[in-house]
Amino acid sequence: MSWPGSLLVLLVVSPIAMFMAHAIAYRALSRAGARPSAHSSALIALLATFAVVCAGAWRLGVFDPRQGVTTALCTIAYLAAVYGALGILYIDVVNIAETSLHMHLLLELAWSGGVPVDDLLERYSADRMIAARLERLTSIGQVRITDGRCHIASRSSLYLASGLDAWRVVLGLPTSPPEAADEPSAAGRTSR
Secondary structure, rough: OHHHHHHHHHHHHHHHHHHHHHHHHHHHHHHHOOOOOHHHHHHHHHHHHHHHHHHHHHHHOOOHHHHOOOHHHHHHHHHHHHHHHHHHHHHHHHHHHHHHHOOOOOOOOHHOOOOOOHHHHHHHHHHHHHHHHHHHHOOOOOOOEEEEEEEOOOOHHHHHHHHHHHHHHHHOOOOOOOHHHHOOHHHHHOOO
16 A cells, blocks of 8 residues: 555544543553543543654655655645544544533433433532532643632633634624523523
């Protein structure tokens, strides 16, 4: 098989390698006492897998300078762009699995065969949801809680949020949440 074909095969199997590396990274970090999140272990796995994919591409002769420096540089750029896109898709899947209330509810119902509505309303109350998000933000170093007050510990996500806000303005999307009056009342939700 030619190296372009081999490169494509390497990129096609890289999501499987991402998944396997993620499973290994999460377990290894947990055993080491690092208390990883699904996201932090996924990022570590993606970096490790990228190194393996680059080594595999090197072994296949993809970066052979005899084919010309321009070709080698374009191949490196192509490999990084495609792998980056696959990595973003992988993080999206992790994000859905970790943060999607829809997925959590459906899986919980499927695993248990049915749950009383009152139990679900208690388990997924606003207080618990905010506590879970704060715990996640604290574990990844974005927020710190001192004397019962939340403080920003890292501005990195705020910079990203500012960029996303600018993107929303350019597209004409709303940049603030809908008004509370547009939301169904809490009493209406719990009475069903």
